[in-house]
Amino acid sequence: MANSVKIFDTTLRDGTQGEGVSLSVEDKLKIAQKLDALGVHYIEGGWPGSNGKDIEFFHRVKELKLAHAKVTAFGSTRRKDTKAEDDPNLNKILESGVKVATIFGKSWDFHVHKAIQTTLEENLAMIYDSVRFLKNSGLEVIYDAEHFFDGYKNNPDYALQTIRQAEAAGADWIVLCDTNGGSLPGEIGDIVAEVVREVSRPIGIHAHNDCELGVANSLAAVAAGARQVQGTINGYGERCGNANLCSVIPNLQLKMGFSCIADEQLAALTPVARYVSEIANMHMPVGQPFVGNAAFAHKGGIHVSAILRHPKTYEHIAPELVGNKQRVLVSELAGQSNLIVKAEELKLDFDKNNPKVKSVIERVKELEHQGYQFEGADASLELLLREALEGLEEVFTLESFKIIVEKSAGRAVVTEAIVKVKVHGETMFTAAEGNGPVNALDVALRKALMPYYPDIQQVHLTDYKVRVFDEKDTTAAKVRVLIETADLETSWNTVGVSENIIEASWNALADSIRYALIGRTRVEHKEQQPERLGLVNH
């Protein structure tokens, strides 16, 4: 027990306060299942007293029959000058049907005066009454001491009195919150150690990231005796976010020797982090510690040659422990050694005396100069290398495309694409409608290829990213498009660059489809496939 730290996830409550984060009830249910599988101990699902969406969540989460995690509902202590049993917010927690309540109260005398505008005595009674009421109703109660560290720094006696009320009323946990995220690890460690000495209940930590110290503050609290950490996946949360559990958990478990979740659960951390970022529709920073795409990526030439000799030279942990993997990036900084690594990965012969090798190195440099980045577009790079070194079957060649977008006031916008491509010597001329220009192009191109490659049906675009660069003259600037494509088994990324977003999209799309088709079975019964002439509309 002394070595075990409970993980309290508040992605679904505090996380949704982050700018840009907005989760539907369906989204929250999906994430709750992932969190349960990850092994977190508590899932804070929302604030039933605050909005109807959260009430629906608590209703539906029961049907999921989570294997492990306890679901908890959030709320505040009773309002001033009311009875706990009459408080609508506390009753909403009971009605939600959870077995664990998490309620917050004020620890900072300044807040009692300025924010809720009551007396210090009434605030103490609000805490006691609320915890007591929920305990009497048979719930496990987690008491969140809001602004505890600011309160303690301002008036330690009063801050301690507030949590003693929660203790006396029977709270199961007392969680110290650095609500404004302004405290430093040393302060957190000292104050937590003091509270652990003073209070008989187990202590938790709830840190925010306003000083970029949310993780460090959580670790300092655990080192000082806290045994519950509250945080969110990817650190989502108001302002600069909450403590990032995707960093807290591996640090506690791999570096500090605490036990939070099972090893095989930890090995699922990266997929869970990426899943939540997708559902929340938040861009995951490429360099996010432990779980980011670049967390174990190596770019510099020196690093790359050393990493080939021994991974430990430039990796602080084995990436597989957190479900991530090593990557080698290609860029001007690395000289040729990274391209060599990539060629080795692809089992291509990359002899520097070969003039083809020299010319593909030049070609990569020239494309990077134009604004291509192959770091996020492995499939485009692979096509380039294979084409130059081995030659590739020509799947199709573009003769022309045309896109028309028409909008009249009060009517739906209409988008059409007409594509003329040569496929194995035959000119295919197809047209398609789409929800937008890229979709219309994609559908028209598939129509042209279907007679030869019926497997293309299994391939679909899964992500589309646009980056404008040279931001001084924007709509006339260059555009880089990244497309992610997947079939039933795997996914790949391609890139296109142009001044024109449509042409950039076409370049990325053409690479994506080309990559999909290389090595796939080609069929020859053209006569039975009227689609190739664009006669069938789908």
Place this chain on the structure above:
Amino acid sequence: MANSVKIFDTTLRDGTQGEGVSLSVEDKLKIAQKLDALGVHYIEGGWPGSNGKDIEFFHRVKELKLAHAKVTAFGSTRRKDTKAEDDPNLNKILESGVKVATIFGKSWDFHVHKAIQTTLEENLAMIYDSVRFLKNSGLEVIYDAEHFFDGYKNNPDYALQTIRQAEAAGADWIVLCDTNGGSLPGEIGDIVAEVVREVSRPIGIHAHNDCELGVANSLAAVAAGARQVQGTINGYGERCGNANLCSVIPNLQLKMGFSCIADEQLAALTPVARYVSEIANMHMPVGQPFVGNAAFAHKGGIHVSAILRHPKTYEHIAPELVGNKQRVLVSELAGQSNLIVKAEELKLDFDKNNPKVKSVIERVKELEHQGYQFEGADASLELLLREALEGLEEVFTLESFKIIVEKSAGRAVVTEAIVKVKVHGETMFTAAEGNGPVNALDVALRKALMPYYPDIQQVHLTDYKVRVFDEKDTTAAKVRVLIETADLETSWNTVGVSENIIEASWNALADSIRYALIGRTRVEHKEQQPERLGLVNH
């Protein structure tokens, strides 16, 4: 002096190792000027022994005549089994003309064996000879002890021997590097304190962020006696990045009482951080501590009502100290109180009993449900509120637009837009070419408006962002477009959402131009303005 910490910026060297970061010589020169104005003490400009771009940088940076910062060139200790004076890499540092050299050597016995494959004795000689050679050449020498913490943990005696070589050879600074970013603040503090006791030269810290502890580790080192911090703007750097100076500096200065840069320089931190992210073309996370757009943003309804009473309730520092500002966000979570704040900011009468107020609240909710986000699009929200509560002059209304994009193999892509809009009762029918569909639409719309609003010439798009959401079915999913527009004095943001990227762009563009024109002088001499008929091509 004891209270002063020197800031060593390596954005231009280590920062460029970050995935996606690529800076031209021009970019580096621009950033160097900003860093100098910010007050950093050292600017590491690059590795002249590694690539030609860096040599050009050192040549040209002399012309800038920086006021304050010392420019330093990076390199490694001499190669094994060569003389320092014959080492090309060390000679490139001298040739670069800098007055400060920063060289790194190995501290970790494991690395000596595995990475550079030499003896422990030869490594010690490599360090001594290299520092001595540069000192004899009259340079200030900063010795970066690579992997010092991993080395010390593995073999403390040898790690200390390596830095004693640098000390004996006359190094001006000894900087301890956590190169793999795997150390914890407690370890860093203990080891730095030990080194400060053992070594007579001033000590620095170079931390990486692989455990999300880059900032905490830097602070722990300073608390233990380090007096130089190496890091990068926005924490750019290989893998998970370097220690983020945009968090290190305010923490040291505002929280820990150390002195790094002048107060008025600190008040320029946010603009510098945003400038560097623009030049580096890196997305700045909205929740980045201290300098992010959401670092002092308030979303939840309770927070917002408290913040109105007293900012200190939910702000750990005054945002102005770091050049940032408070923002109030609008979202479903906040109930109506945030919309009220926004209306107050705009001096609109927002009486809840007013049916117009109820209906605009409903309208905002409905648009958010469709995927609009007004958090990054203040101008669109302002138009919506003013329209509903005050009524707005109708600047123009769309009748139709049509866009044609044509591409033939071997030829440049051609994009045309045809726009029909009603401007003050008259139908304007214009056509334009563009570098892409949005540019063509923008040019055609301006043509239609120019006869009435010649001021529109001063307005230009400065940023264009595309976000696809619902990533399951991408090209057929919804698209949110954010446009930033500026005139000579200010800038504003608008949003558009549609399944079709062109229509979403139009929505954002129309809002942007509408916002620009409201309140602007309208001219009436139509006859003298043939452009309105689309006769003049520009």
